[in-house]
Amino acid sequence: MTREATNHLRVGELAKRTGLTVRALHHYDALGILSPRRRSAAGYRLYGEDDVARLLQALLLRRLGLSLPEVRACLDDPRRSLPAALRAQATRLRQQIAHEQRLLTRLDSLASSFENGRGAATDDLLQTLEMLTMFEKYLDDEQRAALAARGESLGAEHIAAVEAEWPRLIAAVRSAMERGVDPAAPELVPLMQRWGELVRQFTGGDPAIASGVRRMYANEPAVRQRTGLDEGIMEYVARAMAAGKSTG
């Protein structure tokens, strides 16, 4: 018959009853959250009833999302720390939820754009993702929805064909520019017609979308680099278009 067994619990026992691990209790001890009142002669932790009560309160606070130092402060001086800690936790949670909410909407919108054909058409998924993120920056929800709808109505293979045509078209224009061809030269007319057609097909004739895309090209060197559209070509095309219009 041991003399000190009566109503004291050893760590394993307490762990089982609270669903914690022995290690966690050790940790709480180290942090001063719950240091058992007594130790056995051999150094075993012996938890009394008040220790158990304190632990239950600690678990309650932890379930509310407080950090262990906060839990400790609340246990040691509830009147001073508890209300502040709860308020702080509430505002933290509100901010984090708001942030994660925004993230989630982004993810969902990206995922749906991804599945709606535009993603499947492009070879490099990451480039597609980058483009989608750019679109998020320069176009609003409605405009992106319109783009997605047009993409779906055109069909995946049509999009693939257009995406394959762009580099050839750009290369042809670049070649003309580098050969010193006058932007107003008649040989550029069919190229510019096709160019305008592709742009109209992409934007659906929406001037807001067209302007957003132009701003994107103006502000994002990465996009220009990826498509091979540098400022020289942009200006050359602009002049050729103007010439075509004024003579057309």
Place this chain on the structure above:
Amino acid sequence: MTREATNHLRVGELAKRTGLTVRALHHYDALGILSPRRRSAAGYRLYGEDDVARLLQALLLRRLGLSLPEVRACLDDPRRSLPAALRAQATRLRQQIAHEQRLLTRLDSLASSFENGRGAATDDLLQTLEMLTMFEKYLDDEQRAALAARGESLGAEHIAAVEAEWPRLIAAVRSAMERGVDPAAPELVPLMQRWGELVRQFTGGDPAIASGVRRMYANEPAVRQRTGLDEGIMEYVARAMAAGKSTG
């Protein structure tokens, strides 16, 4: 004039342009997320244009909340990892938001109960918090709201008086029980009347609340211990009540 400067960036430069720290870039290098193609003779990291492009993609993925190993997997093999990673991240976010949402409602409801007088009345804020959490478990929102409303209508000092009276009442009953007084004895009648009155005052006469509280006392030893109401007393009171009713 150094020969290798042209379009390669050193870490500090790249850090400035991306808003990252040098340490972060070192870290990405160590994790294989971005190891610069080249090193200078002295071992300096030299980042080329494709390195920069990869870094931008990595930052995009990280802003979406992916872990660095996930980012690496997506960069290394987008077709296989990217869709899965995005889906996983979306579900993770959804779960976490749901969890935090629940936590926040709990915190808010606790805070409001706290301010509505019941908290200010009790000395030990943590015990109050524990009781409130218990109530969450055994009473629904509506019932707790009813409790809070009654608390407000009664006023803080009335509540304080009642909370001071309970231990005395319990002590008196316990004393009678320990003296072996018959539960049906007339000396218990005024005690039981007062007991019933306090209970009615607390529950507002709502039988659902009364039953919830009874279940709480039945299932939560911690609550019984705190109030000094063990099962013996509960049964003694029940019998005294029954005797009082049948003879009254």
Place this chain on the structure above:
DNA sequence: CTTGACCCTCACGCTACGTCAGGCTGTACG
């Protein structure tokens, strides 16, 4: 006296870097 279950105290591992420490490198200035 041994076995097995329990306990003890280090101490390293995890995320995504921050923050030194100690030591080269590159360049500008005197």
Place this chain on the structure above:
DNA sequence: CGTACAGCCTGACGTAGCGTGAGGGTCAAG
């Protein structure tokens, strides 16, 4: 040519909340 200073390198420890051993006592039962 020496030196000062900015910039780079590679470790290595710290963060929150424990998990997961390692190595070694303790206790009741056989």
